[in-house]
Amino acid sequence: MTNIQYQADDMQFGQIYNVSSNYNFDNVIQIQKQLITLTSFPYGKRNCYTLAPKHGKDKKYVIRAYFAYGNYDNKYKPPIFDLYVGVNYFKTLNMTNDASIIRIEAIHFASTDKIDFCLVNIDQGVPFISLLELWPLDTSIYQTSSTLLTLDLLTRINLGVSQDNNSFIRYTDDIYGRSWEVQEGLKENPTRTSLAIDLDELVDPYKLPAEVLSTAVEALDMSYSLEFKENLGIDSEYYVYLHFFDYQDRENGQRRLLDITINGFDDDNDVRVPLTLSYWKPNSIVVPIKQGMGIYKISIEATLDSDLPVMLNALEIYRVVPQSDSATQQGDVDAIWHIKHFYNISRMSWQGDPCEPRNFTWEGLVCSNGDTPRISLLDLSNNELTGEVPEFFACLPRLKLLNLSRNMLSGPIPKSLKLKSNNTLLLSFDGNLAPNQTGSCKNKKKIIVPLVASSTTIILFLIISIIVMVICRLGKNEKVISSSSVKDELLKLTNQAFSYSEILIITNNFETMIGRGGFGKVYLGTLQDGKRVAVKTLSLSSAQGYKEFQSEAKLLMHVHHRNVVTLVGYCDESDTKALIYEYMPEGNLQQKLSDKSSNVLEWTKRLNIALDMANGLDYLHNGCKPPIIHRDLKTSNILLDENMHAKISDFGVSKTFANDNDTYVTTYPAGTPGYVDPEFYCSGTLNKKSDVYSFGIILLELITGQPALKGTPDNLSHILPWVNLKLRTGDIQEIMDPRLQGKYNSASAWKFIGTAMSCLPQVPIHRPHISYVVFVS
Known part of the structure; x- marks a missing residue:
């Protein structure tokens, strides 16, 4: 018995399943019971476990997860999905068959009080997880060039023991909960000591289990070396940990002198480490392998001066996880989590880090770019928030805009927030209960309905000058004619x-x-x-x-x-x-974005066109009685007048609705491939959110200069998967239309991309109403 206390999975957006009864996983007895159930995440792009270790921050931890598919969904098709540790991509999980058990393990330094472990849907099946463990680790071991690096376990083997004897070691034998496997088929001589090993008497910071220390492999004689073949490419940085414990008695001062060589093909790029082993003293050697070298062979041989052949007890290899993104500043994280709990915000996107990765920024937030992201805009309007306005909002020092309008908030606005609103903060509080008002509303339980749109739809707040120009232009136009x-x-x-x-x-x-x-x-x-x-x-x-x-x-x-x-x-x-x-003399948007066009559409004009489209669509959805859905929004249907003002055209397949919440179901073809709401293909359902999806695709075309659909009928390429792939690089230049030649504001570009992506979830309810896009623009 391990006496490990596992906590129940309380993930709000997960669904618990039992694996098929045909799978019993009896090859992992210690965790067999834990693997017969799993949690599946059919909703949302990113679902995160936020772990709060008792030992706190500035410590190292082992994060271990098991994935046992067991055909729980009767599809006989294990999914493929991505895993993130913190804000950084960790690896893609790809199972080979129904009965596979995949263990992933990371050594992670927690610089904050919480550790996020996230599963990300990449549209190749529904992510799931069977078991998640967090173990405290001595910070002094598994040293790397930087404390903050996260290590991905590739290999951990216990040498010198047969599979039949002991195939799996973990807690309680290993106090750090590491699991040790056996590598069969080695030609070397397996050895074992019968002497009792008292771990308390040994000086071993790695605290290897006695079962690992008591077995080893030894070269057949002095002329032989120990060799381990690997195939680890040059794209990553690695760390090799070799664990030695020489338990063989010495005679007449015999010495065991070793040379460790990584690869051994090129003297300029090889890594060579000399080592002398002492009797009954654990010795763990760390060998860093730079990016660009790879690992193809690990060789350990006795030197010419050695009296004893080579021996090795255990071997570990880790890959350094690239640190592509920086976590949000901790003070901002603490403040926004306080706000989340204070209002009991239950929003699918409000998981993991608030700002990073950028394509997963929480809905209702806009964050600044830089080495450490900061929350700069927060929109909680139209959410039926009740109660008072807490001080937590003032704990966001870089906040430039706070929109709390159209809720049911009451009570005084905190003095600290008032002070900020008089200086650096634009505060919107319209449509709430009067300040200092008391009554039954104040005592109600704080509740929230899903936020109506994505934070990243707030494109233009960061470019105030453009907004002012647009508002002035629209205002003037409206005043000219009564x-x-x-x-x-x-x-x-x-x-x-x-x-x-x-x-x-x-x-x-x-x-x-x-x-x-x-x-x-x-x-x-x-x-x-x-x-x-x-x-x-x-x-x-x-x-x-x-x-x-x-x-x-x-x-x-x-x-x-x-x-x-x-x-x-x-x-x-x-x-x-x-x-x-x-007559619209400037033609249509498709022509302007075509690579055949001699005139490149400037960035500010693209922003204004997007705003014009949003205003026109908002009028159709909310200004017309009855409301109208266009059903065929595309760049060729966006016409441009002599001043480059955009107008929506072509209403041949449009549909009027009886009310704002109406939904239309049809089998009649509607829309243009590349722009059509995915929901329509599944159910034939059309509503306002169908137009919002098409609008999002057009925004991607404005951003990238790429068409919604390109290629041959046998090999079509859609713009959305292409953008999703590019977003992983985090490089804005990879996404932007190259014809702009970098002449754009990167902050507004990121917000523009966020707006587009917020309009494009597969599930329509997760898309914003177009009125929200207009409001924040």
Whole structure:
């Protein structure tokens, strides 16, 4: 009996399963019971265990996890997923078969009071875990070039013992909980001592188990060496730990002198370490292997002066885990966790580190870049928060914006927060209960519903000048024309019906074709007052047909917004069907982003186009009664006027809803491949969040300059997986349109990417409402 006390898994977003009864895992008796159940994580991209070791921070720990699939889901297909320790990618877990048991183990230095162990879904099955252990370790052992490095265990073998005798050593034999395996098939001579080993009398900081110290392998004679073949590539840095305990009696002052060599192919790159063993004294040797060398052979041989052959008791090899990201500043982490618990925030993304990795930043947060990320914006609006405003918010010294609007908060705003709001902090508290108000609301349990959108949607707060320009521009436009004059003008335009002969005159007998769409050809036209228009004709062979023609005309008769294309009139005469629109001289967004375009779209223009699109879509979803979903948002449907203002067009497959929460189920084709909500392929369901997904894809195109879909029909490449892959590098230049030549603000670029990614979860409920994107932009 080990007397290890395991705690129950209380992961909020996990689901507990039993493995199939066909799998009993009797080859690991000590943990057999623990492996017959597992926790699966079907929801969310990242799910994290936050471990709080009793020994606290600035200590080393062994993190060990077991994964036993056992066909729990009856799919006979183990998943592939990523593991993170802290904020850094650890490794990808890939099982070979249903009955496999994978053990992963890390030696991790905890610089904070909490350690995050995260499972990340990479769209190759549902992540799961069977057992997770945390063991305290003596900080003086497993030394590396930097205390903060995390080590990934690749090999740990106990030498000199047969598989039948003792195949697995762990706690209680090993007080650090390390598990030791046996390597069979060695040609060397296995040895064992019958002498009792009193661990308390030995000076051994590694505290190797007596079972490991009492067995070894020895070279057959003085001319032989011990060799271990490996195949560890040059891309990583490694540490080799060789454990010796010479328990053989000496005669007449015999010496055991050894030479340790790593690889042995090139004198300039080989690692050579001399060693002298003393009787009954444990000796552990650390051999660092630089990145670029790799490990292909470990050789230990006796020197010419040695009286005794080579012997070795145990061997460990670790890979250094690259430290690609830095954890959020600890004070910010403590403050945001206090806020999370104070309001009982139960949000799937609020797991692990708040800011890192960047593609997993908590929803509602924006963090600054740099060596140590800091929380700079926090949006908790529209969450039905109740109670008072705690002091914790003032513990975020780099916070520039705090949005607590439209909740049910009451009581006074803390003085420290008021002071910050008078200096460095923009505080929004609109739509809450009056300060100092008391009553039943104040005594209610603090609750929260899921946040309505991702933090990283707050693109432009960090570039205030752009926001000011946009607001001024929009404000000025709205003040030029009174509401009554707008109404009169629109009624005059949208009620205009044109005859076929008038269409001929307007287009000068269809002289200049400026485009081609699903309906048919589009021609340039000029009205009597000199105003240029676009005349979209319906081809008799049109794939979209008369039904879509009528739908677009009907919708646009009642849709009037500066970011939605204006319908000037229509023609419905015999075989002639045409829609007449305001002319958009700068064409469409697809053309502007094409690598065939001679003019590169500047970064600020891309930001403004994104805001225009969001405003137009917000109007369709929330300003129209009944609401409208577009169903075919794409770059070719985003038109640009002479001032590069964007307008949404092409409403042939749009759908009106009876109310804001309505959902439409159809088997009728809608949308364009590359832009279509994945939920539609599964269930045929369409709603406002379907448009939000398409909007997110367009944002990725604005950021990357890449099309939503490219390649041949047999080898199509989608933009979202490509961006996800690039995000792992953490290098913004890998993602940004190279035609920008670096002329962009990296902070706004990261926020722009975050906005796009927040719109693209597979599950629609995890996407923000477009009104939120507009609000924070």
